[in-house]
Amino acid sequence: MKNITIRQLKTFESVARNLSFSRAAEDLHLTQPAVSMQIKQVEDLAGVALFSHAGKRIALTDAGKLMLRHSMTILADLKAAEQSFATLKKGTSPRLRVGLITSGSYMFPHLISAFMHQATGLDLDLNVRRRDQLITLLRSDEIDLAIMVHAPDDPAIVCEPFAPNPFVLVSSPSHPLASERDIPLSRIADECLIVRENGTDTRSAVNEAFRNPSSAPRFMEIGCAEAIKHSVMADIGISFLPAQTIQSEVRAGLLKVLDVQGFPVRRHWCLVHRADRHLPPGALDFREFLLAEGKDRLAHFTGIDNVHTGMTHQHEKYAAPETLTLPTPVATTASLEVALRTRSLLRKHGLPDERDVEGHDHGRGDSGDDDQFPARRKPAHH
Incomplete structure (x- = not known):
């Protein structure tokens, strides 16, 4: 196939991608007969049929699939070379x-x-x-x-x-579920779950976690993670969020990670x-x-897997009141931003700043065992 042209490769790639001569003609601004003629020329050069025909529908043969793979690689390399030369010419x-x-x-x-x-x-x-x-x-x-x-x-x-x-379920600290342990997933069906919009990764994880209609709660859609957090703080509902995005609010006592069977959801x-x-x-x-x-x-x-959850399990029927433990922030730009945002939220909700919390263990940082997310077991009947 040493005599094949770039134009023929582009025509073949478009037909193979669209599985349609007419759509390829539109993409390439050619007539359909011109596209058909170029495909015939490519097949003549290859010496094998690249497409199978069933009525008006076409499909790639095994040879056609092989040809498509090589064509896409060649065209991608040409585009990369074009971009490299453009960068070199511009001196950028x-x-x-x-x-x-x-x-x-x-x-x-x-x-x-x-x-x-x-x-x-x-x-x-x-x-x-x-x-x-x-x-x-x-x-x-x-x-x-x-x-x-x-x-x-x-x-x-x-x-x-x-x-x-990992993804977790969160509520306000005053929510009835916040103080419960080993909550069955079926209990969440009674709640309003505040979720991201369709098209987001978080929403895909929610849909997968609650694909069973019997355990699916009522969804309330909000297209902003920060708005979702504040809605949960205001006790409008609970939410399903990435654990990495809620650390400062959990440590400040503004959100509570719920102890639900099967959570965290590992992704x-x-x-x-x-x-x-x-x-x-x-x-x-x-x-x-x-x-x-x-x-x-x-x-x-x-601090993945080290966010304080407040889910220390007690053997007694009623657990003792919790003490909020705030890990010592790491001296980085990220932790400074988290600290500033946390203090702002604390003041807004009338809670004491971390400097006022007694009993803070300044030696533990983010590595204490009490701060780990438990990998919740699934109940035996699942």
């Missing part, structure tokens, strides 16, 4: 194009900043969007990498998990990119950074 720095789901905006900017400080001559393009919007940007080649929880079920997309991301942060194109050098370096250091750095910045 190479760019790292990353997409991030909104719930990741609490901690991932710190990881990205850590990487950028050790990378040289690299500019950053960061898009913070909903999951469905990031997938669109990835498929249209507007970003190189995306960080999310639920990757699409698509063989053209590569998904690499690199760090845990992972995933690095997502296209299988049909090579990652640019900057994106490749960032991928290796996250796979090698992402888990440990998230633990450092967010």
Whole structure:
């Protein structure tokens, strides 16, 4: 196939992707006969049929699938070369194009900043969007990498998990469920669950966790994580949120993690990119950074699995009143921002600042055993 042209490759790729001659003609601004003629030329060069026909419907043969894989790689390499030469001509720095789901905006900017400080001559393009919007940007080649929880079920997309991301149910401290232990999931069906909008990773996790209609609560949709937190604080309902996003509020006593059977729901942060194109050098370096250091750095910045839950189990029928323990903040920019936000929330709700709380163990930091999320068991009848 040494005589095949780039135009023929592009035509074949469009027909194979759309499984339609007419839609490929629209994409390429060609007539349908012109598309059909080029496909015949490609098949003549290959010496095998690339499409099977059943009435008006077409499908890729095994040879066609092989041809598509190689075509996408060739076209992706050509586009990468074009971008590299454009950068060289302009004298500009190479760019790292990353997409991030909104719930990741609490901690991932710190990881990205850590990487950028050790990378040289690299500019950053960061898009913070909903999951469905990031997938669109990835498929249209507007970003190189995306960080999310639920990757699409698509063989053209590569998904690499690199760090845990558990989800929990939270309420206000005054909610009736806040003081209960080992709560059956069926009890949540009586509650109003405040959730993110469709298209977000958090909503996908909610839908999966409550896919059984008998245990599904009534949903109230709010398209902002901060608004959801304040609605829960105001006792409008409970919510299902990533554990990494609620630490400051839990430590301040403004939110309570509920002790529900089957929770936390274990999920992972995933690095997502296209299988049909090579990652640019900057994106490749960032991928290796996250796979090698992402888990440990998230633990450092967010204290994963070390948020105080107040779920110390008692053998007595009635538990003794809880004492709020606030871990010593880590001296980082992230913890300073958390401390400032926490103090603001404390003052707003008329609660004492952490400096006024007695019995604070300043030696434990974020590593005390009492601060761990329990991995709740599922009841025997499940």
